[in-house]
Amino acid sequence: MPPHHPHLLRAVPILLLCLAGGAVIGDAAADTVHVAVAANFRSTQERLARGFEAKTGHSLVASSGSTGKLYAQIVNGAPFELFLAADEERPAQLVEHGFAVRGTAFTYALGSLVLYSAKGIDLIDGPTALREGRFQRLAIANPEAAPYGRAAIETIRHFGLAEALSSKIVRGENVAQAFQFVSSGSADFAFVPASMVRDVGSKRVWPVPFELYSPIRQNGVLLEVGAQKSAARDYLRFLAGNEGRTLIAEEGYGLPGAEEGP
């Protein structure tokens, strides 16, 4: 996505803050921040971390897993300082139960769904391909546990194809598994996050319009363990800042309005 000028202007104060923070804190005391990150955001997190580390001298350590498992670990004493979840419920619950700092939760990315084919089947017209049904298996993530699975079901329902496709749908435990079903050739199509697909824009990928499913708001929050650590807060600001947002968009996520920043 090309950088938007309004974004640039909007992010200038945050950018300055980051630079100032980096200059002051980065040199004085390089810190290590431990981030718990939802599995779907892990590869984006790696890129963001490199940018943040180069800029501030701090380092980030990431542990990834499903949002539900990370939640259970945080509640039971995990040493994580930041939580980048794949939904908005879990960060809110952590704030409510006193495990996260009130007022720090914000949407760092909007999940965007694509229909993906690995066998080179043309998906320029995704809805038609779904309607014609000339395929054996369609992989989705478990709709009960994974927001992208729920979004996939909503999309299928939107086209009134829930019944027609019910015998063709295979469920992965999470989006990574749904993706593996397709990349291994076990399934023909999969609904996966745009962030997992390298060739967005090719005819093997049909980006599902945002209005077909309820928004997948991925919220981040500062955990109580990291409440006193300025580097942890710096990283949240970095995510919401221009550089972070540009990178997150490049990885295939949608962006929330800047007024929602931390």
Add this chain to the structure above:
Amino acid sequence: MTIDWAPIVLTLRLATTTTVVLLVLGTPLAWWLSRTASRLRTPIEAVVALPLVLPPTVLGFYLLVVLGPHGAIGGPWEAAGGDRLVFSFPGLVIGSVLYSLPFVVQPLRNGFMAIGSGPLEAAATLGASPLDRFVTVVLPLTRSAFLTAATLGFAHTVGEFGVVLMVGGSIPGRTQVLSIAIYDHVELLEYTQAHLLSAGMLLFSFVVLVAVYSANRRLEHVAP
């Protein structure tokens, strides 16, 4: 491409520690199970076998709750000044010991039972003390059971995933063992690294099992 050795080193350290702990704790337990007429024998045998049938994530979740700072064990432990058990190496060892318990106790118990009471009674009439009998009669006769138990305990710990993921939290350099590193590579779509580590693990497991089976065969031939 560079190989990150930290998960491999951590895994070997964990498997070694777990095996030593399991041999120390599992030997008396297996001996008791092989000799007792107590009514508790059957329920205890069932408890030992539970990790075979429980999904590792279930065991991991219970351990996370019990060993955590608000848990029945973790709470008093931390109140008494202990370091946090979960998300640490000691937590991984506790989880692995429970998870691999049947793989050590069952071969040992079978080995002890196979001796029968004859050789021990003979040694006793010759005036050997219980400890003497165990060291000079039981141990030599059950070498192959000990080898099997130690190897299965070690190999099973190396291959462990669900428990360590839940209790350990996949912290690089601290609790991220080999199987979790592989899982992370797959999640990150880094299939090359995942293949490399997986192939290494497959080869390692195969070599270990072949070595044990051939050593066992030799020991069986030597045994009286």
